[in-house]
Amino acid sequence: MLQKQLKQIASLVEWTFLGNRHLFILCGAVQFLMTLALVYGYSLVMGEVSLEEKLYLGAGAITMGLISLGCTMAAQEVTGNRLDGMVEYLRTLPVPRITLVLADLVIWILASLPGIFLSLLVVYSKFQILPQN
Numbered sequence: 001m002l003q004k005q006l007k008q009i010a011s012l013v014e015w016t017f018l019g020n021r022h023l024f025i026l027c028g029a030v031q032f033l034m035t036l037a038l039v040y041g042y043s044l045v046m047g048e049v050s051l052e053e054k055l056y057l058g059a060g061a062i063t064m065g066l067i068s069l070g071c072t073m074a075a076q077e078v079t080g081n082r083l084d085g086m087v088e089y090l091r092t093l094p095v096p097r098i099t100l101v102l103a104d105l106v107i108w109i110l111a112s113l114p115g116i117f118l119s120l121l122v123v124y125s126k127f128q129i130l131p132q133n
Contacts, residue, residue, distance in 0.1 A: 031066070031118060034119075035065055061119060066116070
C-alpha cells in the first residue's frame with residue numbers, strides 16, 4: 001500500500017513539475033531581485049550598519065523573498081489553475097487528495113531553493129556573512 005502511494009506521489013510530482021517548470025526560473029528571479037533591492041537599498045538608506053543589523057537585513061531579505069512567493073505567486077498560480085479547469089481535473093483523478101497537496105508542496109519547495117541560494121550569495125557578497133539562527 002505504501003509503495004503504491006509513493007509511486008502516486010512521485011508520478012504527481014513529475015506531472016506537476018512538467019506543468020510548472022516555468023516556476024523554477026521565475027521564483028529564482030523574483031527572490032534574487034527582491035533580495036538585491038532589500039539588501040543594497042536598505043544599506044544605502046541606513047549608512048554604516050553593525051553586525052547585528054547586517055544579520056537582520058540578510059535574514060529579512062531572504063524571508064521577504066519567500067513571503068512574496070507565498071503571498072503573490074502561489075495565489076496567482078492557484079487562481080490560474082482554477083480558471084483553466086486544472087483543479088476540477090485533478091479532483092477526478094483516482095488518488096487521495098493529500099497526494100495532490102504533497103505534490104504541489106514538493107514543487108514549490110524545490111522552486112524556492114534556487115532563489116534562497118541566490119539570496120544567500122547576494123547577502124554574502126554585500127556583507128561577507130551568512131544569516132544564522
